[in-house]
Amino acid sequence: MAISGKQLINGLWVQGEAGQYQAINPATAAAIEPVMSYASKVQVAAAVAAAEAAAPIFAATSLAQRAAFLNSCADEIMALGDELLDRLSQETGYPKARAEGERARTCNQLRLFASTILKGEYLNIRIDTALPDRQPLPRPDIRFTNQPIGPVVVFGASNFPLAFSVAGGDTAAALAAGCPVLVKGHNSHPGTCELVAQALAKAVQKAALPGGVFSLIMGSGREVGSELVLAPAVKAVGFTGSQAGGMALFHLANNRPEPIPVFAEMGSVNPVVLLPQALAQNAEAVATGFVGSLTLGVGQFCVNPGVVIALQGPELDQFCRAAATALAKVPAGVMLNEGIAAAYHKGTAHLAGQAGVELVAAGEAIGGKAGFCSQAQLFKVQAQAFLANPHLQEEVFGHASVLVVCQDKAELLQVVSSLRGQLTGTIQAAPDELAAYPELVQQLRQKVGRLVVNNYPTGVEVCDAMMHGGPFPAATDARFTSVGTASIARFVRPICFQNYPAALLPAELQNSNPWQLPRLINGVKTTAAVEA
């Protein structure tokens, strides 16, 4: 099916009733065919009603059925073939290799969730059997499992048109948990959104699930987004994007008559601390690695290293020279859309205008390039000026970073302790050097979700052990990751069954353990049956 510009509501493709628009190719600023549509409030309500109706049916599917469905979603995305990759590149300016890589990541992610739910650990099954003779009171039989929280709204991110979008991490986690998903697609890549939604709609149909299990709604965040978050049937929200956007949704959701959780991953400046021995031994390699991380994907990552912290000295001078050399070779990059490019130009100009801030290195100038281009930039500031100016901690989305120069270790620790919550914190250290900085590690552990040593923060592995989140304002809830298998926990809630008829228990709680899952039975983890 060609791109239609329609909305996916209750399994049907319908023309949006609230206006039309076209995607823009950021490399050329030209409009892309076809004309797309925005959903009306009535259409949003219809999608929510379909999700609500689908919720108990989808919740009643077995783990095996849901796993098969997730794998089928991945198959259908692959079956879109080059049409998806081409459209993605057109809408984002990403080279085809990046498109392919992100497609692989997205499909692997769906398959990883499929294999994860089959293991059943995420259900956190707990069974305490009856103790009828206990004194002074008998203990009833109590059995605990996780069930889907209900319909989930997912806001697609601009910068990962596949992996954090229509069938991205939030969607995969919510579907894995058994929650219907309503995606508010990102208006920067609506064709990509629609193609992926076509794939998911096919998978829904092949699995004979109700259409309400998956919907795609296009529109503005302020209108359609608010409408979705305020719908009483919606029980949770996943979001990846700006702090302003995330906090608007957070407050909207908390002030509903029934508040609901908003898992907003809002980016951060991802400090990189360069310890002196690491620089003394390896300033060039550290600089090259840093510039690579800073400029990957035109810096359009939430884990982009936006602040570098180091002690002054000849090693740092060497790092700066090497970074300048590396940065000079970085071409001006096409950003995702006009708004992001404009924000980058404004943000870097604002940085350059702050007291004590100087530009120390830059990439290729934009020159006469077409499209929404930007130039990589590295600024420098003394620690005291950084400490005095909270604006310097604000994320500038793109390939810009601020080097904070500290006079001594005490000042370095002061800079680190002044940081707000972060997705990641990185330390470049020589062998054995880190052991001399216990306070630095302790400080960073309190600030970040992921602590990286001698790697760079870009590259968020989709795996069991990933924590992609962190203390506010990196995310609205530091207790959850939005990448990796632990992210399912956002979309389930526990229920326990007391003295419940054995035959009517959910499969995972039945005595015979038909799915052979690990369960905590009377305090012991086992896959054994319950002795009835």
Added chain:
Amino acid sequence: MAISGKQLINGLWVQGEAGQYQAINPATAAAIEPVMSYASKVQVAAAVAAAEAAAPIFAATSLAQRAAFLNSCADEIMALGDELLDRLSQETGYPKARAEGERARTCNQLRLFASTILKGEYLNIRIDTALPDRQPLPRPDIRFTNQPIGPVVVFGASNFPLAFSVAGGDTAAALAAGCPVLVKGHNSHPGTCELVAQALAKAVQKAALPGGVFSLIMGSGREVGSELVLAPAVKAVGFTGSQAGGMALFHLANNRPEPIPVFAEMGSVNPVVLLPQALAQNAEAVATGFVGSLTLGVGQFCVNPGVVIALQGPELDQFCRAAATALAKVPAGVMLNEGIAAAYHKGTAHLAGQAGVELVAAGEAIGGKAGFCSQAQLFKVQAQAFLANPHLQEEVFGHASVLVVCQDKAELLQVVSSLRGQLTGTIQAAPDELAAYPELVQQLRQKVGRLVVNNYPTGVEVCDAMMHGGPFPAATDARFTSVGTASIARFVRPICFQNYPAALLPAELQNSNPWQLPRLINGVKTTAAVEA
């Protein structure tokens, strides 16, 4: 040490600087010696600063050290002996047997958390080892564990002066997680609060922990409570109490510059559905069981059954007669304090005045009894009147309940579907009767945290499988329990370590697995070491 009326701040007992008061014996309305004090804002700030300073030190303790500390807390509470039980009875009107039972529950709870953390499951350890040869990109070594979220404020409940108070479930869970705790004690039982805090202070001292690990602050919720919740160093709040109180804290916390989670368990009406065959076979036993649950502890439980739902018919008439007979024998009860008794009188009078509501049975009248007494009451209303009046779903804290009479199964389902979120839902059903009500079960599963069959909701077992919480407004976050070992999850947050020097990893993530904990290594749960 005798009761001093002081605050426990940074390990020292200091006179509160914001006024004085005395506890009131609810059975006599007489003031109890000695004079107690309220903390000032400056004193709150000092307690918070001590907790902040203690946080990294407490977080660095081993699981074994924290388990020993929790057990020591239980030992010290037991060592208070009869002084604690007597003071508790004086301050609450509870008989000594209840005081003893609650003390046992509280100490067992501390010991259960001690044994739970030693198992290490709550750390959710995940290790994905490096794949240096992976194509197109190598995978770094990534290791995930849970760490304490930071200082936690706990608001003691009025109705469980031990088990949901100073060293109650929230405190035990937070300490188990490694978080310093600041308790805002309940002003109804300040002497009990102080005695328990004395016990915990001793345990802190014996464990050579910093005084800031545990503080007791007395004062009004509006002043001292707000001050605590707004303190930037505080990272989470546990609360058990009214919806008004819980929601005030929730909004306060969400509107901080850095929002923090509030786990408020705000009670509910805990619907009990009586299916017709259950009544036909056993109306008297069901009625007696119900009245026992309704009037236990003068009905002062958040899981008290405040709404009963049943089909009209001769079986229900029989239930009503039997309930009336049982209720008539229930003595007028002493409530916890003047405010609770006044709210009960107001709430029952309000119920009695609603259209279609009639009083069908009651316990002993108050008569000339001393203290803050109340009479048990059972009201009746037709389903249509119930559906038309949301006030009838409001909790009246105490031994009052509303029987909702339905004309048929469809109306019964309509009543159930109209309910808001609940801590519990109970069904009384004859053998095999439940299977005929799949919609009822499905509806209740979406409404409750605990689904009870042929038991009553009162009696919240402290165990692995307990879920004490539920969809809003029963609790502010349906994804967490406030009773049982799963409640630790509220007070930890994940962090992952990428490419981290093996020797500097936290113990639970080290290759050798020194604590022998279960870990998910490359997708497989095992206690084996990581092959380096």
